[in-house]
Structure formats: C-alpha cells, structure tokens
Amino acid sequence: MKQDSNVFVNRTLNLQKINYIGLDMDHTLVKYHSENFECLAHTLMLEKLVETKGYPSEILDLELQYDRAIRGLVLDKKFGNLLKVSRYGAIRVSYHGLENISFSKQKKIYRSTYIDLSDPNYDVIDTTFSIAFATLFAQLVDLKDHKFPQEMPDYAVIAEDLNYVLDTAHRDESIKSVVCENLEKYIIKDKELVEGLEYYIKSGKKIFLLTNSEFYYTKKLLDYTINPFLTHCSNWQELFEFTIVFAQKPRFFIDQLNFLEIDPETGKMENKSGKIEKGKVYQAGCETTLTSDLNLLPDETLYIGDHIYGDVVLLKKNCAWRTALVVEELSKEIEGFKKAEPYVEKIEQLMDKKHPLEVALNRLSAELISSNDDQLKVRFDELMLEVAEIDKEVSPLIRKQQEFFNPYWGETFRSGIEESYFAHQMERFACIYMSDLKDFLKMSPRSYFRSTKRPLAHEL
Numbered sequence: 001m002k003q004d005s006n007v008f009v010n011r012t013l014n015l016q017k018i019n020y021i022g023l024d025m026d027h028t029l030v031k032y033h034s035e036n037f038e039c040l041a042h043t044l045m046l047e048k049l050v051e052t053k054g055y056p057s058e059i060l061d062l063e064l065q066y067d068r069a070i071r072g073l074v075l076d077k078k079f080g081n082l083l084k085v086s087r088y089g090a091i092r093v094s095y096h097g098l099e100n101i102s103f104s105k106q107k108k109i110y111r112s113t114y115i116d117l118s119d120p121n122y123d124v125i126d127t128t129f130s131i132a133f134a135t136l137f138a139q140l141v142d143l144k145d146h147k148f149p150q151e152m153p154d155y156a157v158i159a160e161d162l163n164y165v166l167d168t169a170h171r172d173e174s175i176k177s178v179v180c181e182n183l184e185k186y187i188i189k190d191k192e193l194v195e196g197l198e199y200y201i202k203s204g205k206k207i208f209l210l211t212n213s214e215f216y217y218t219k220k221l222l223d224y225t226i227n228p229f230l231t232h233c234s235n236w237q238e239l240f241e242f243t244i245v246f247a248q249k250p251r252f253f254i255d256q257l258n259f260l261e262i263d264p265e266t267g268k269m270e271n272k273s274g275k276i277e278k279g280k281v282y283q284a285g286c287e288t289t290l291t292s293d294l295n296l297l298p299d300e301t302l303y304i305g306d307h308i309y310g311d312v313v314l315l316k317k318n319c320a321w322r323t324a325l326v327v328e329e330l331s332k333e334i335e336g337f338k339k340a341e342p343y344v345e346k347i348e349q350l351m352d353k354k355h356p357l358e359v360a361l362n363r364l365s366a367e368l369i370s371s372n373d374d375q376l377k378v379r380f381d382e383l384m385l386e387v388a389e390i391d392k393e394v395s396p397l398i399r400k401q402q403e404f405f406n407p408y409w410g411e412t413f414r415s416g417i418e419e420s421y422f423a424h425q426m427e428r429f430a431c432i433y434m435s436d437l438k439d440f441l442k443m444s445p446r447s448y449f450r451s452t453k454r455p456l457a458h459e460l
C-alpha cells in the first residue's frame with residue numbers, strides 16, 4: 001500500500017487556501033475510550049428498556065459484544081436482520097439476531113441481493129453509539145426468538161424502542177453525567193494533539209470549535225483535555241478563535257437559527273449583539289450568519305468531524321466549506337490490511353492462473369457446441385478440474401485474509417471487492433479523512449493534499 005502520510009485524500013485540498021478550521025468536539029477533538037463508552041450506552045439503553053418500555057428484566061444480563069457490530073451496517077427493521085452492504089446496496093454479509101444468514105437463505109428473503117436504502121424498513125446505523133445500538137438490536141432479536149417470543153415486541157418496535165431510549169439517554173444527560181464523573185475511564189488526554197493545535201494557530205490558522213454538546217459538558221471535557229497542556233494561553237476559550245456549543249448540527253448548516261452569547265463564567269446566555277468575536281462562546285446559530293459575520297470566502301473553511309451525517313453530509317450538500325472526517329476505525333483497518341497483504345497477493349496470483357483457464361474453457365465450450373470430439377471433452381473436464389483445484393486453494397486464503405478484520409463482518413471499508421456503503425459515504429462527502437485529528441495536525445499547515453486519479457474499469 002502506497003502511503004506517505006496518515007491523511008487520505010478524496011478531493012484535492014490546498015491548506016494554504018484554508019484560513020478557518022472548524023472542529024467538532026466529541027470523538028474528533030476529544031477522543032473517548034470507545035469500548036468503555038459504548039459499554040455505558042449499552043447498559044443505559046438496557047436499563048431504560050426495562051424501566052420505560054417494560055422489557056423483561058432478564059435483558060439486564062446482556063453484555064456488550066464489542067466485535068458484534070461495525071459502523072455503517074444496515075438494520076432491517078422488518079425482518080430483524082443486520083446487513084453489510086456495498087456502495088450499490090448489494091448485501092454481502094447478513095445476520096438475523098446473532099445468527100449468520102446463509103447465502104441461499106439471504107437470497108430467499110431479499111430475492112435479489114440488492115436493497116433500496118430509501119425503503120423505510122432500513123436504517124443505516126451511523127449514530128454516535130453505532131456499536132452499542134447494533135449489538136443490542138441483534139441481542140434483543142435473538143432473545144425474542146429464543147426466550148421471550150410473547151413478552152417482547154416485533155422487531156420493528158424493538159428498533160423504535162432502541163431509538164427512543166438512546167434519544168432519552170442523550171436528552172436526560174444520563175450518559176454525560178456518568179462520563180463527567182469518570183473522566184479518566186471515558187476520555188483520553190493527548191498532549192501531542194494540543195501541541196498540534198497550538199502549532200497550527202501559530203502558523204496563522206484560525207481554529208474554532210463547533211459542537212452539538214452543551215456548554216457545561218464542553219467545558220468539563222476541554223478543561224480536562226486541553227487546559228493542562230496549553231503553553232501559550234491560559235484556557236481553551238482563548239485558544240480557539242471562537243466556540244459554538246449546542247450547534248444542533250446538521251441543522252446548523254441548513255437552518256437560520258439565532259446565535260446566543262454565553263458568559264463562560266456563569267453559563268448565562270443572551271442574544272448575540274453584533275458580529276462573532278474572537279475568544280467568545282456562543283450557542284446555536286447557523287452557517288449563514290457565521291459566514292457573513294466573518295466575511296468568509298466560500299471555500300476558506302475546513303470543517304473536521306467524525307459523524308458522516310451530522311458533520312459532513314448536509315454540510316457538503318448545502319455549504320461550500322471543505323470537509324474532513326476522523327474515522328477511528330481506520331487505523332485498525334490499515335493494520336489488518338497490512339497483515340493480510342501476503343494472503344491477498346497469493347489470492348491474486350491464483351486468480352491470475354485461473355483467468356486463462358476460464359478463457360480456454362469458454363473457447364472449448366463453444367467448440368463443443370459444433371463438434372462432439374471426445375478429446376475436446378476430455379480436455380474440457382481436465383480444465384474444469386484445474387479450476388476447481390484453484391478454487392479449493394483460494395477459499396481458505398480468503399478466510400485467512402478476513403481473520404485480520406472483524407470476525408463477524410470482515411472489513412469496515414470493503415464489502416466483497418466493492419467499497420462498503422460506509423466507505424462510499426465517506427468518499428462522497430469527506431474531502432480528506434484520517435483516523436485521528438493528530439494525523440492532520442502533524443501535517444504542514446501549507447500541505448497540498450492531492451487526490452489520485454481513480455481509474456475507471458476500462459482504464460485498468
């Protein structure tokens with residue numbers, strides 16, 4: 001794999017033209033101990049399902065199986081299935097609850113293996129707690145099938161209930177209050193990242209924070225992760241050009257909400273008077289006001305986030321800002337990719353051997369239509385055998401290659417030989433992407449990120 005930096009480019013981006021860099025907070029600027037965090041969401045969702053939706057209390061024994069899900073899976077609410085699909089909506093792996101669905105069964109359920117993602121029965125799982133959400137759905141479907149067929153609602157209602165408890169856990173602060181009380185367990189401190197921010201600011205870039213989190217939570221997390229490492233200013237409010245909390249993205253990019261100004265000492269709010277000012281903290285607002293207040297050129301702002309829908313999809317569709325995505329899964333995927341490389345090479349060698357045999361088989365089969373020559377038949381059978389032998393060699397290599405990725409779903413970014421739907425979304429809406437914001441901050445602020453020419457099938 002050719003790689004000279006850890007920032008990957010979908011669309012050419014010249015950092016010299018970028019004056020403003022906007023940062024999302026959760027999972028972008030502030031990194032979480034993901035497994036602990038998903039585990040917390042899983043537990044709180046279970047408690048709420050029992051308390052508010054009357055689910056059997058036995059579900060409280062369920063434990064998060066972190067490997068059970070990856071981001072970008074599609075939830076089929078009607079049949080209780082989880083699907084991994086390609087960019088074209090082709091199903092490549094599927095599970096009903098916790099059980100793998102065989103290809104023949106999958107074909108029976110979905111007739112063609114392609115699905116239309118605009119169908120309301122399907123939900124693409126790209127929520128903040130994708131893993132906890134998808135795992136819990138699979139576990140609950142399994143419990144309904146095998147233990148509580150009467151006590152638990154239909155699959156579609158289970159999905160609805162999960163959405164409800166997840167929303168509630170966000171709204172009633174139950175997740176955030178636990179995080180605030182146990183910062184060390186859930187939040188990662190990173191001195192290098194703060195150094196990178198200071199370096200970019202010293203180089204003339206204006207960095208601002210644009211987060212959906214409320215002020216008290218933002219303050220709690222940034223006081224913990226940023227303040228201890230600052231060398232040029234006394235707190236994060238001074239570090240950032242300005243801060244916008246409770247931004248309600250993606251509405252921030254499409255609606256015309258008013259800005260409120262927050263007093264960082266007291267947390268009190270009042271309507272913003274005048275233009276956005278350096279060092280101040282705001283709540284809500286919208287991209288249109290921000291752009292006009294600061295007289296921004298359409299493409300001098302780069303926004304870096306981690307959530308495909310909330311941070312980049314509507315931003316890319318509605319505004320001219322450039323986009324970057326932090327994709328935590330990427331480092332593990334690249335590691336697996338490197339380990340799997342020898343197996344991929346062997347598979348490719350075998351496929352190169354197989355191709356001329358298949359061509360010869362096609363030719364022989366055409367000749368056999370017009371002549372019943374016994375020698376041709378013998379040769380045909382010999383070639384078929386050779387192809388079968390190669391297939392026998394390839395199958396275990398494919399299995400071996402897959403072992404370096406998620407045991408249930410394989411690669412996050414590939415679905416068979418095609419890109420996964422998740423990778424497709426990322427490619428479509430993020431100009432650049434990386435596994436950690438730090439990877440970006442290690443690059444020169446003058447970097448010219450060039451995309452490579454992607455060959456079309458006929459150009460290969």
Ligand SMILES: [Mg+2]
Pocket residue numbers: 024025026027028305306307
């Ligand atoms: Mg985020």
